[in-house]
Amino acid sequence: MTIQRRRVELIKRPVGLPMPSDFDICEKPVPDLGPDQVLCRTIYLSLDPYMRGRMSDAKSYAESVQLGDVVTGEAVSEVLESTSDKFAPGDIVAGMNGWQSHAVLDAGDVRRVDPAAAPISTALGVLGMPGLTAYVGLLDKGQPKEGETLVVSAATGAVGANVGQIGKLKGLRVVGIASTREKCDYAVNELGFDACVSHRSDTLREDLKAVCPDGIDIYFESVGGAVQQAVLPLLNVHARVPVCGLISWYNLTVLPDGPDMVPGLMRQVLTKRLTISGFIIFDHYDRHRDFIRDVGGWIRDGKLKYREDIVNGLDNAVEAFQGLMEGRNFGKLVIRVSEDPTA
Amino acid sequence: MTIQRRRVELIKRPVGLPMPSDFDICEKPVPDLGPDQVLCRTIYLSLDPYMRGRMSDAKSYAESVQLGDVVTGEAVSEVLESTSDKFAPGDIVAGMNGWQSHAVLDAGDVRRVDPAAAPISTALGVLGMPGLTAYVGLLDKGQPKEGETLVVSAATGAVGANVGQIGKLKGLRVVGIASTREKCDYAVNELGFDACVSHRSDTLREDLKAVCPDGIDIYFESVGGAVQQAVLPLLNVHARVPVCGLISWYNLTVLPDGPDMVPGLMRQVLTKRLTISGFIIFDHYDRHRDFIRDVGGWIRDGKLKYREDIVNGLDNAVEAFQGLMEGRNFGKLVIRVSEDPTA
Structure with a gap:
């Protein structure tokens, strides 16, 4: 019996904010497995800002999604069938499933996720690409020195929350920028930031200046726009x-x-x-082992917290992605596509 | 007998291109020497683009010239009097004389120039600040790897000519950007650049693309403006x-x-x-010894050429500086303020 898979296909290049009419949600048969492949049932699908770039046909660091193709996305899955001797049915793995309920992937393109180590959804967040982005971006690109001031945009997002917490662990003064009062309070009270200001304030520059009395030594940039304009004049020499x-762009x-x-x-x-310095996490997987050792350790020791914003159902992915573009999510945005057998 | 010194004082903040009416050329008595000081007779005065910033009162990396003060500038001098045991009359030194015929400087702020090593004016150019700027900027900031393509703006200027020649010595493909055909020919035929295009061309971007078939790995930026806009789309990943x-700005x-x-x-x-990455040469004097060893050696071995554009007379400094702003000089611009006893 051929399994049908539910897919979100890109059928039109979005102009501005992606709209439901840019996508088609349909069912298609799952292809047969070739040698050394796995059939994956998508459990959690990660939604991340970089996907907006893939929906466009402007030249970028990665191939665009072709019209009619499933939208790109990383996911955590259960292996249903395997022609690889590395994976067996029941294994939990992470790979680039795309926005669909089932994917056939080469065994070499998936990595094992250990359900005993942490909730499996964290392989998409704090222990996945966003976590590694924060780790490499702050430590390697930011070159933090104890006592310096770090400003983090999208402070409670999947990347920003880790940047700020790692910054605190490295002895920095950490100031976040987020949208709502609720997120700002969370950054300070739960994540331990020294301060957090709202980018919706009419006096953003002054607010920021007030909480960065010694200027800014590292600005971890993920938003651009008005936030960047407010930060720039406050940067110190050698920032x-x-x-x-x-x-935002x-x-x-x-x-x-x-x-x-x-x-x-x-x-x-x-x-x-x-x-x-711009960076793309795919260039930095040589740091993955250090990352898992450090961040995994900090989580186990209760030194690093994370928050997930889990939305049920693949059919809600487009709306959830719109929310992500507009900052309406609170924590790492993940779609629960099917039941989590480890939960 | 008090010596009179001729000075170019800033009396108005220039708006746009500095004009003669922004300056006053006057004579004032030389102050008496304090302890551990030297009285310097300016022989060569260096004119450099950074001076435009000092004439403005916008916040920058260095103090602005105050209205009524002499304009900032480095010079090579003969010591006339000394209260320091480190210098004696007749010594040739370099220091920040400013745009004036005589200066009293602290002995700790001048460095000895050896007339036997090279013409003393080179202490302001190929073996001075512009040379060190090229050396540090290309080698430390540019991180060149053999076979890469380097594009140098202001290619025959005091900095650019060295950047390009050091690039060739390091095995790069070197493409210059300059104003006139004469300068472009000089860059290719005398300095050994692989190609040089004119920024006055209406088809600068296409011209550049034609001579950078593998894109651009390092862009040594000293001009901004339309040249920067033409270069940006041609930059390679990790440039x-x-x-x-x-x-230009x-x-x-x-x-x-x-x-x-x-x-x-x-x-x-x-x-x-x-x-x-922006850089200012004053941060990098820790590289001065390496610089003198390498560049001095390359000059002695005939591997690195330099060209000076020497204008006679302090009274011509303002006009010469206007020419520098507009790219009319050809080679390192220096004012011969008084006779060179070593020439």
């Missing part, structure tokens, strides 16, 4: 700006009105000797 | 952009018309994982 995302359809602010930005780069 | 100057009085290009620039930073 570092690791750039892992620019979510992902839905831009035209460049913002002028004037052209590039000369001002570059003047800051020169006179303050800034280092702005 | 480095050391920024030592932005001369120094005389901006308002930001350019829109749209705001910052989102486009930052998108390049992210998707191509660029590293853009």
Whole structure:
């Protein structure tokens, strides 16, 4: 009997915010397994801002999703069938399933997830790509030195929450930027940030200045836009700006009105000797072992907290993704596609 | 008898290109020497783009010149009098004389120049700040790897000519950008660049693309503006952009018309994982010994050439500085303020 899989396919390139009409939710038969493959039942699907780029056909670091193809996405799955001697039915694995209920993947492209170590959904968040992004971005690109001031945008997001907490563990003053009062309170009271300000404030720059009395040595950039503009003038000489995302600009359809602010930005780069460095986590898997050792240890020791925002049902993925683009999620956004047998 | 010194004082903050009316050329008595000081007769005065920043009162990495003060500038001098046991009359030294015929400097702030090693004016150019800027910027910030493509703006300038030649010595493909055909020919035929294109071309981007068939791995930035815009789309993944100057923007009085290009620039930073790093040579004097050893050696071995554009007379400094801002000089611009006893 051929299993049907439910899929979210991209049928139109979104203009601005992705809309339900840009996608088709359909059922298609699961293909037969070839040699050394696994059939995966998607349990948790990760939704991440980078997916917006894949929906566009602008040249980027990775291939766009082709029209008619399933949307890209990492997931945690249960293995249902295997032609690989590395995996057996019942194993829990992580891989690039895409937005669908079942995926056939090469055994070499999936990695085992240990349900005994932590809830399996964390393989998509604090112990997955967002966690590694925070770890590499802050430690390798940010080069933090004890006593410095770190500002983290999207402070309660999957990446930001880890950046800030790792920053505290490294002896930094940590200031978050988030949307709501509730998120700001969470960053300070639960995650241990020194302060957190709302980017919805009309006085963002002044608010930020008040909580960064010694200026800013590291700005962990994931949003761009007005937040970046508020941070730039507060950067100290020799500040570092690791750039892992620019979510506020992902839905831009035209460049913002002028004037052209590039000369001002570059003047800051020169006179303050800034280092702005973009990075993509796929370049940094050589740090995965260190990451799991350190972050896994911090979680076990209760030194690093995480929060998940779990939405039920693949059919709700598009709406949840819209919420992600607009900052409505609170914690790592994950779709529960099917029952978690380990929960 | 008190010696009179001729000085160029800043009397108005320039708006746009500095004009003669922004300066006063006057004579004032030389102050008496305090303990451990030297009276210097300025022989060669260096004119450099960074001076434009000092004439402005915008916050920068160094103090602005105050109105009524002599303009900042490095010079090579003959010591006329000394209350220091480190220097004697007749010694040749380099220091921050400013735009004036005589200066009284603390002995700790001047360094000895050896007339036997090279013409003493080179202490302001190929063996001075511009040379060190090229050396540190390319080798430390640019992190060149053999076979990569380097693009150098202001290719025949005091910094650019060295960047390109050091690039060739390190096995890079070197492409220059300069103003005139004459300068481009010089870069290729005399300095050994692989190619050099004119930024006055209407088809700069296409011209550049044609001579960078493998894209650009290092862009040594000293100009900004249209040149930067032409280079950015050609940068390769993991390209480095050391920024030592932005001369095309120094005389901006308002930001350019829109749209705001910052989102486009930052998108390049992210998707191509660029590293853009501003640097100021005063932070890097720890590399001075290596620099003198390497560049001094290359000059002695005939592997590194330099060209000076020497203008006679302090009274011509303002006009010469205007020419520097507009790229009319050809080689390191130096004012011969008084007779060179070593020539």
